[in-house]
Amino acid sequence: MFYLGLDFGTSGARACVINAAGGVAFEASVKYVVPQQQDTADWRAALFDLLAQIPRAQRAALAAIAVDGTSGTVLLADDALEPLAPALLYNDTRASAGTDGVPLPGSLAKGMWLMQQAGTVHARYFLHQADWLAALLTGVGGMSDYHNALKTGFDPCTLDWPAWIQALPIAQLLPRVVPPGTPLARINRHPARHFNVNPACIVRAGTTDSIAAFIATGVAQPGDAVTSLGTTLVLKLLSTTRVESVEYGVYSHRFGNLWLAGGASNSGGGVLRQFFTDAALVELSMKIHPDQPSGLDYYPLPRPGERFPVHAPALLPRLEPRPVDDVRFLHGMLEGIARIEALGYARLAELGATPLRRVISAGGGSKNEVWRHIREKQLGVPVETAQQGEAAFGAARLAQAGVKSFP
Numbered sequence: 092m093f094y095l096g097l098d099f100g101t102s103g104a105r106a107c108v109i110n111a112a113g114g115v116a117f118e119a120s121v122k123y124v125v126p127q128q129q130d131t132a133d134w135r136a137a138l139f140d141l142l143a144q145i146p147r148a149q150r151a152a153l154a155a156i157a158v159d160g161t162s163g164t165v166l167l168a169d170d171a172l173e174p175l176a177p178a179l180l181y182n183d184t185r186a187s188a189g190t191d192g193v194p195l196p197g198s199l200a201k202g203m204w205l206m207q208q209a210g211t212v213h214a215r216y217f218l219h220q221a222d223w224l225a226a227l228l229t230g231v232g233g234m235s236d237y238h239n240a241l242k243t244g245f246d247p248c249t250l251d252w253p254a255w256i257q258a259l260p261i262a263q264l265l266p267r268v269v270p271p272g273t274p275l276a277r278i279n280r281h282p283a284r285h286f287n288v289n290p291a292c293i294v295r296a297g298t299t300d301s302i303a304a305f306i307a308t309g310v311a312q313p314g315d316a317v318t319s320l321g322t323t324l325v326l327k328l329l330s331t332t333r334v335e336s337v338e339y340g341v342y343s344h345r346f347g348n349l350w351l352a353g354g355a356s357n358s359g360g361g362v363l364r365q366f367f368t369d370a371a372l373v374e375l376s377m378k379i380h381p382d383q384p385s386g387l388d389y390y391p392l393p394r395p396g397e398r399f400p401v402h403a404p405a406l407l408p409r410l411e412p413r414p415v416d417d418v419r420f421l422h423g424m425l426e427g428i429a430r431i432e433a434l435g436y437a438r439l440a441e442l443g444a445t446p447l448r449r450v451i452s453a454g455g456g457s458k459n460e461v462w463r464h465i466r467e468k469q470l471g472v473p474v475e476t477a478q479q480g481e482a483a484f485g486a487a488r489l490a491q492a493g494v495k496s497f498p
């Protein structure tokens with residue numbers, strides 16, 4: 092039998108099929124033309140494009156599928172799962188103030204904002220990206236997992252919606268929330284027939300993109316952390332304690348009987364890409380001397396606003412002065428992002444998370460050896476590159492192991 096993980100990340104979507112022994116049998120990816128303008132039509136097209144690319148024999152022997160999506164990307168859909176307005180992406184700030192200036196959990200604020208938009212009066216479901224894509228596969232809406240639902244305000248301790256959220260008008264649109272990996276339903280007969288997928292294939296409750304990357308690494312010891320160096324910079328530390336701070340943008344996801352303490356900074360590979368192609372990043376990085384400081388004090392952001400290690404919606408990028416030499420400029424940026432990472436882990440420690448002992452790197456920036464060196468010096472703990480840090484692989488592991496993925 093085979094297991095399919097589908098990852099809907101910030102810049103594109105990926106599929107990974109693993110066999111019963113956990114080995115990768117097939118991988119494919121689709122890039123969004125303009126990632127900042129991605130919408131439900133792009134995700135639907137990517138979903139079916141990726142399914143179509145899987146070798147026929149593997150499709151016919153798929154036992155389970157799990158989908159991960161960008162955390163905090165939400166939409167309203169009608170009874171037939173048709174989106175009623177453009178989705179709000181994870182980094183959309185239009186709804187961040189909430190109503191009456193009272194701060195609300197990010198996705199909840201987005202849902203309430205969407206409900207005020209034209210054409211959404213017949214909304215039946217308020218869903219995260221991964222929930223909606225899984226629903227397209229099962230034909231069953233209104234289900235989510237406790238990872239995606241955290242940003243809507245779902246309580247990971249009581250495993251229920253808080254009473255104050257249940258009293259809001261949006262409550263009627265909220266999903267039923269189950270542990271990630273829980274079987275949701277069998278694949279719907281339409282996509283099953285169209286793509287010749289095993290009709291007994293189950294679709295499991297998914298997770299967020301960075302938690303899928305965490306699962307991919309196989310990290311299981313408290314004190315071990317995964318830094319995702321993708322478009323954004325996401326820190327996840329496996330901790331025996333739950334830590335939270337609105338001021339610092341720190342929160343904890345439930346991870347079975349443990350916690351994934353961390354946060355997501357708007358810094359990361361996205362701001363590097365504003366200045367350099369991936370090829371230039373490789374070439375310039377090779378010329379950096381990581382043991383000599385650049386002498387620059389940058390806070391690289393792709394646009395104003397930071398979420399973690401400080402919640403500062405108006406924080407301006409600091410990328411001046413720009414030296415003539417691009418090697419030094421990149422050096423300064425890599426150091427700046429490493430400082431943000433180190434500050435992030437220091438915040439988690441201050442708040443009482445299990446002390447950091449090792450960092451595993453995942454995502455596009457993790458293959459940069461010079462950066463790994465710079466980061467190791469800043470962090471003061473071993474920094475290793477994940478053997479497997481692809482979110483799609485993590486989602487495939489979730490499809491295979493289900494709720495047993497969590498300690």
Ligand SMILES: Nc1ncnc2c1ncn2[C@@H]1O[C@H](COP(=O)(O)OP(=O)(O)O)[C@@H](O)[C@H]1O
Pocket residue numbers: 100101102103320321322323359360361362363364369372373376453454455456457458459462
């Ligand atoms: N050699 C490199 N050094 C540093 N960053 C890199 C390098 N190669 C790619 N990146 C960054 O990795 C990011 C893409 O990583 P990826 O994990 O695919 O992102 P996402 O899943 O968020 O779409 C890009 O923003 C790019 O700038």
Ligand SMILES: O=C(CO)[C@H](O)[C@H](O)COP(=O)(O)O
Pocket residue numbers: 101160161162163181238299300301302323325344354355
């Ligand atoms: O910038 C992101 C896009 O999804 C991060 O992956 C996200 O904010 C991290 O969220 P979570 O901790 O819920 O996985």
